[in-house]
Amino acid sequence: MPICSRTFLSPLRVASLLVFPEKSSATFFRRVQVPHLFSTSTTTLFSSVKCSIHSTSSPETENQAVFRPNVVDILEERGLLESITSENLRSACSDPKVAPLRVYCGFDPTAESLHLGNLLGIIVLSWFQRCGHQAVGLIGGATGRVGDPSGKSLERPELDADTLEKNIAGITKIIIKILGSNPSPGGSYVIFNNYDWWKDMTMLDFLNKVGRFARVGTMMAKESVKKRLESEQGMSYTEFTYQLLQAYDFLHLFKNEGINVQIGGSDQWGNITAGTDLIRKILQAEEAAYGLTFPLLLKNDGTKFGKSEDGAIWLSPSMLSPYKFYQYFFSVPDVDVIRFLKTLTFLSLDEIKILEDQMSKPGYVPNTAQIKLAEEVTRFVHGEEGLKEAIKATEALRPGAETKLDWNLIERIAEDIPSCSLPIDRVSGLSIVDLSVSAGLFESKSAARRMLKQGGFYMNNERVDDENKRVDEEDIVEGRGLVLSAGKKNKVVVRIS
Numbered sequence: 001m002p003i004c005s006r007t008f009l010s011p012l013r014v015a016s017l018l019v020f021p022e023k024s025s026a027t028f029f030r031r032v033q034v035p036h037l038f039s040t041s042t043t044t045l046f047s048s049v050k051c052s053i054h055s056t057s058s059p060e061t062e063n064q065a066v067f068r069p070n071v072v073d074i075l076e077e078r079g080l081l082e083s084i085t086s087e088n089l090r091s092a093c094s095d096p097k098v099a100p101l102r103v104y105c106g107f108d109p110t111a112e113s114l115h116l117g118n119l120l121g122i123i124v125l126s127w128f129q130r131c132g133h134q135a136v137g138l139i140g141g142a143t144g145r146v147g148d149p150s151g152k153s154l155e156r157p158e159l160d161a162d163t164l165e166k167n168i169a170g171i172t173k174i175i176i177k178i179l180g181s182n183p184s185p186g187g188s189y190v191i192f193n194n195y196d197w198w199k200d201m202t203m204l205d206f207l208n209k210v211g212r213f214a215r216v217g218t219m220m221a222k223e224s225v226k227k228r229l230e231s232e233q234g235m236s237y238t239e240f241t242y243q244l245l246q247a248y249d250f251l252h253l254f255k256n257e258g259i260n261v262q263i264g265g266s267d268q269w270g271n272i273t274a275g276t277d278l279i280r281k282i283l284q285a286e287e288a289a290y291g292l293t294f295p296l297l298l299k300n301d302g303t304k305f306g307k308s309e310d311g312a313i314w315l316s317p318s319m320l321s322p323y324k325f326y327q328y329f330f331s332v333p334d335v336d337v338i339r340f341l342k343t344l345t346f347l348s349l350d351e352i353k354i355l356e357d358q359m360s361k362p363g364y365v366p367n368t369a370q371i372k373l374a375e376e377v378t379r380f381v382h383g384e385e386g387l388k389e390a391i392k393a394t395e396a397l398r399p400g401a402e403t404k405l406d407w408n409l410i411e412r413i414a415e416d417i418p419s420c421s422l423p424i425d426r427v428s429g430l431s432i433v434d435l436s437v438s439a440g441l442f443e444s445k446s447a448a449r450r451m452l453k454q455g456g457f458y459m460n461n462e463r464v465d466d467e468n469k470r471v472d473e474e475d476i477v478e479g480r481g482l483v484l485s486a487g488k489k490n491k492v493v494v495r496i497s
Contacts, residue, residue: 070094071131075294077349078342080124082266082293085276089261089290093133103128103261104136104253106194106246107175108144109167110159113316114174117265119381120297122178123344124263125189126380129179130346134188136259137175139168141195143245146238168193174315181383192257194249210248213281219243222270243274250275251282254289263292297343315381322382324416326390329374330367334359337369345376397483397491398461405460407478410493419493427476427496432459432469432484441484441492451486458485 072090075081084090092098105121107114114122125135144164159167172191179189201209219225222243228235250272253259262272272291279289313328314320332340338359341352355369379387393413396405420439427435433448436457442448449467451457457464459475460483476482481495 067096068094068100068132071128071133072292074127074131075124075292079339080120080127080294080343082295083269083291084293085273085291086287088287089292092290093128093131101128101133101261102136102257102259103133103263104138104192104259105263106138106140106143106249107171108140109164109171110144112167112170113314113319114171115315116313117297119315119377120265120294120343121263122175123380124292124294126179126346128261128263129189134190135179136189136253136257137172137179137191138249138253139172139191139193141168141193142198143194143242143249144168146242146245170316177383178315178381190257192253194245194252197252198245206244210244210278213278214244214247218277219274222274224267224270243271246271247274247278250289251278254279254285255283260288261290261292263294265296266293267296269293317382317386321393321412321416322378322386322390323393323413325382326374326378326387326394327416329377330370330394332370332373334369337373341369341373341376345373345380347372347376396461397485398488405477405483407480410477410481410483413493417491417493419495421495421497424496427471427482427494428473430471432457432464432471433467435471435494436484436486439484439492439494441486441490448486456487459483461485 070090071093072081072084073094093101103125105125107118107121125137129135141164144159144167175189175191219240220229225235225240225243228239250259250262262275264272269291272293276289276291279285313325315325317325329340338352338356341347341355342349345352355372358364359369374390375387378390382390389412393409396409397413397417418440422435422438426438430438433445433452436442436448437445442451448457452464452467455463455465459471460477471482473479476496479496481493483491483493485491
């Protein structure tokens with residue numbers, strides 16, 4: 001019976017009564033806390049087939065002595081380092097006598113797209129890649145069926161096979177696009193799916209290979225487990241085993257693929273050290289596998305960026321257009337923009353310091369730093385074409401812009417702003433004030449007239465000064481619609497039905 005089968009696991013509950021005053025066995029790897037330098041305020045893809053995708057560059061062989069920048073130092077300087085299991089990782093990552101590291105980060109397919117919170121993992125992988133190491137993406141085709149309890153107050157809903165397949169394909173496509181299109185001198189990347197080695201493992205196999213080496217007291221001491229046990233909902237046995245599944249992933253990858261570093265957000269520390277402990281116990285490998293965590297990407301209020309909450313910043317252009325993605329970073333407040341430039345871009349710290357200094361000087365043009373941030377992150381995630389699309393849409397939607405609107409452009413931006421459909425006889429010849437109310441741009445004619453008098457009323461980006469203005473046929477772009485704007489942010493696309 002497959003270990004990831006919820007049919008067997010779901011009914012079993014781990015009750016808080018099982019908490020014994022047992023002393024946890026010592027963890028081999030000690031946690032090295034790194035002080036924060038910056039505060040935080042192509043194609044149909046696989047379901048159970050291993051997919052390895054390499055860049056044109058190949059990693060150096062073990063016998064080559066090639067200088068590599070110290071990626072751990074770089075991450076620390078940029079505020080991307082929370083903890084490491086051993087300081088030996090720092091020396092190993094740049095020692096020319098040591099073979100390039102193989103570094104993996106896991107992504108469970110809980111949605112069809114990764115989101116902004118996942119982006120840090122890809123960025124850290126890319127830093128390793130750019131410093132001559134190999135980046136590895138692990139898709140959790142098996143662990144995604146269980147659900148990581150870390151940071152969760154409720155157990156995740158079970159996903160059906162078709163949804164998982166779709167999610168795996170979407171996430172893999174994103175990783176390929178980002179890691180495959182960025183410079184990686186000497187580095188490369190590979191993608192695995194952990195369903196490959198879990199799909200045939202029986203419960204007895206799991207208990208024999210993993211269970212006998214796991215100490216229940218240590219497992220229950222994990223922060224994610226303690227919080228759930230203390231909650232009203234408790235924790236299912238399915239979720240309780242998640243850390244062992246992830247630990248075995250590291251063991252399997254270490255033993256069979258030579259992958260020796262696992263990275264993750266700070267909430268993954270317990271899962272990562274479970275893997276390093278398992279490698280030590282089963283393979284007797286001393287100081288051979290390492291873990292590294294980075295701070296979570298937080299909002300201004302200190303909460304994480306979620307996957308399913310309203311307004312999630314998705315990385316897939318089918319779920320969030322490059323224009324909308326660009327606009328999010330363009331709107332980052334000044335208090336956060338420098339931190340984001342350090343953690344989310346590959347600009348040098350000297351370039352960022354220049355931008356930071358300019359922000360405090362007279363004559364600084366507002367949003368200059370935000371524009372740079374938006375450009376860099378959008379290029380990294382969506383490529384040059386995505387960035388060009390975002391800039392073009394941004395310029396076209398700017399009130400008073402000289403960019404001439406065409407219907408193809410309007411159709412693309414209509415996905416990101418409110419729109420409505422009206423018959424031609426309710427648009428052509430109609431008062432612009434009446435149309436703006438019918439389209440939902442204003443709640444009343446008086447509000448429309450007030451905005452018009454203030455100079456903030458636009459049609460197709462051209463200011464409307466006359467409240468008696470009526471819509472002419474030439475105002476309708478290609479006979480298919482038009483764009484009304486109230487100020488810089490409130491817009492509506494009117495389609496001709």
